[in-house]
Amino acid sequence: MDTFFRDLAWLARPPADFRSLCRAIDLDPGVRGADIRALASTALDENQLIRLAKIMQKAAKNGRLDGFVPFRLGYISNGTPDFILAALIGTAPRYGISLECVASGYNQGFQDALDPGSPIHRFEPDAVLIAIDWRGLPMRSTRGESSEDAVDEVLRHLETICNSIKANGKTTCIVQNIAAPVHRVLGSFDRILPGSPHQTLDRVNLALGDMVRRAGDTLFDVAGLAETVGLANWHSPSEWNLAKLPFAQAFVPLYADHVCRTIAAMRGRSRRCLVLDLDNTVWGGVIGDDGLNGIKVAQGDATGEAYLEFQRYILSLRQSGIVLAVSSKNEDETARLPFRQHAEMLLREEHFAVFQANWNDKPTNLQAISTELSLGLESLVFVDDNPFERELVRKTLPQVAVPEMPSDPAFYVQALSAAGYFEAISFSSEDSSRASYYEGNARRASLKKQVGDLESYLASLDMEIWFQPFDAENRERITQLINKSNQYNLTTRRYTELDVAHMETSPQFFTMQVRLKDIFGDNGMISVVICRIVSEQEWEIDTWLMSCRVLGRRVENMVLKEVLTQAAKRGVRLLRGLYLPTERNKLVERHYANLGFDLLAEHADRSTEWQLSVADAKVSDAPMVVHSESFVGR
């Protein structure tokens, strides 16, 4: 079974120390709602949700739930509601909601609805979720006869319940449609034969949808949810027999998430703005390195098709009123290039209200977008293929929703859709034009002060860095990096594999390949340095390049430290650096300045020469474990 939905794969995994975190929250009189919400925003299982529900209830009783919106939900079902209610209460904080629930008596939903003295009435709920499945509804159709009467009977049954609930003039109804049972008698014919259970059920669901719309109530499409995970997975006869559990327990967290989304939408808490990274998020590849012809966003290419589908989906979100923005680590001009000039791109500049392309960190940019659009951080969704960026935003701006993205872009649409951030319970023409109120002039928002604590984030990543000289085994990859890096590249000197092979053993060169690992995985080779040995005491840095994927972690500092260490070992006193400007590498204009080199000369073509005394160099490091091997002798 595909476990994507069952495991709420778009949410971050729960922390490994969930149990001790819960104990700590339990004992802490000063625990903040934000901490509970952060915990609830991970993919908790049924038992974890029940535990969090107990914490929520205790905190609510002690009056310590600041910042949560209260909601009172009644629940009418023909099955056992206990686990579902607890899961709802434990899931609600994910949406900033503090939920109280009361269920109707076992299998007496109809009676309780009609009795104004029943617990569910006296509870005075904001809404009642009517969750009656096919077993609990009068489905009295006869094969071969029109199902019209049978459909009417079911609708009238539900309508009676709804009207009784709403009689107090304040409570509204959330009505579940019906997930079809799996068993068939006549196979495909069951679907079209008038009066067969499936044919009747199809018509019931259609009529139910109309009834809900006309009455101004809210539909909960449990049929759609069950179909998404597969009816055979959703239904569990053994669990029904065991304890009248209406569907497989394993899907309770998913069900609870969908119900809470609906409640959030009812309270106007759906999100309104989608902020997108660019490289490897809306196109394949890196525009600054691969150029217009190198990025993948064309038909006829499997990867390109995946990104086009994603762009198509993003456009449909915009048509439903979601505001679009960009937050990308790129030169502004470079980032806008595909939107302006790539023939196959579906997204264009005018689709975006704000366009942030710079080298600053994403949290600071997201804050700027939020301010510019006058939309709170709680309205934002941030999509980025890089787990480093995702986790940094989650830690720094927990109000922003950041979905986990699958490694295969073919599933980007599924992931963003499954997360359901933009659920709506109504739609008007105003909604579709809302995106254009925020004029699509793709403007730049000015950055305010730096947001967040980057240092402790970096320290939490368990980074490990490996330094070693060029070798035959990695020659191909080294050559590839040398020839395709354009942005973080000081001199953009291109070498062939033959050249690189020569440098492996030539006494005229000091070479270094750099590899980085962190808690998200192995980033592979991310930097290459080539030093020309000018004399016994002087090295000239011929090549220094780095992958933009590891910007912002002071990798370049660690690289310099290693070069200095190796240089000092060999009695070298002076390092020289050179910056040769190109159209693409403005990013590294200040690279040597930032690392403490002294400026020697600046030429008319804006190229610059630098030097650093090995003995006097002071380089701040980054929290990484260093592995330096096989720099022998040379």
Added chain:
Amino acid sequence: MSNRINEGLTEVFHDVFSNESIVLHRDLTANQVEGWDSLTHVRLLLTAERKFGVRISAAEAGQLKTVGDLMDLLGKKLGEQK
């Protein structure tokens, strides 16, 4: 293997009861643990099924009187899988 069952089942109890102080022994029964009612019992069985990757039928569940019985049942199912 019985160690694996002991450890795994202990985690199951800790998660279901939200109580890390529970210590399992073979003679432990429902009336000795606070909060172990029929619904919690259902959660215990379902969680154990998921944890150990086995299925427990209603008939088998009906035979269980003590934690020891459950351990034996899990042992039998895991042994059969090998």
